[in-house]
Amino acid sequence: MEFYMKLPRNKKEMTIFIAIISVISVYIIAPLITCFEIGFNITVWGEAMRVVPFIWISVIIVVLLTHKPADWLTGKIIKKEDSFNAHIIVNTLCTVFLMSILLTIIGTWIGVGKITMEPIYNFFYKWPRNFAIAFAVEIFIAQPIARFVMKKMHEVQEKVVQNEC
Known part of the structure; x- marks a missing residue:
């Protein structure tokens, strides 16, 4: 029942679901990572917010690219009969794992405004x-x-259907 009620049908x-998650995530994650990189002050936060729309576009593209591989990976880790929470946590783990690999590099390129080898050299840090x-x-x-x-x-939707009957 939870799958049916809490996930897109x-x-x-799905578009609404991805939009909610991506907007919340980008507006929290991008400034937070930027502040950890440069320092926690209003100027840094403002600079991070300036590039958020570009990061958001890249997040949407990366979500679409990693959706099927993340689902495949989730299927390898979890069984169909496992709980809703287990499915959500493992799927989120797999999705964030794949997306964070790409966005650690792409986000840095967008943030600094140029493509360099720096995010690749410092990737594991x-x-x-x-x-x-x-x-x-x-x-x-974001997910909750x-x-x-x-x-x-x-x-x-269910109330509308019940009222129509």
């Missing part, structure tokens, strides 16, 4: 922190909010 709902931040934001903030919105949408 069609492409329109920066990726674990970026992964931890992204996973925490996804599992504790998006699932709550889906649940409320489905409850409203």
Whole structure:
């Protein structure tokens, strides 16, 4: 029942679900990582917010590229009969794992405004922190909010159907 109520059922709902998660994630993760890189002050935060729209576009592209590999990886780790929470946590873990690999490099390029080898040279120093931040934001903030919105949408849809009958 939780799968049915808390997850998207069609492409329109999937678009809403991805939009909610990606907007929340980008507006929290990008400034946080930038502040860890440069320093926690209002100027750094402002600079991070300036590039957020470009990061958001790259996040959407990376979500679309990593969705199927993350689902495949999730299927290798978890069984179909495992709990809803187990599926959500493992899928989030796999998705964030793949996305954080790409976005550790792409996000740096967007943030500094040029393509350099720096994020590749420093990948193994920066990726674990970026992964931890992204996973925490996804599992504790973005995903729960998006699932709550889906649940409320489905409850409203069910009430409309019941009223029509």
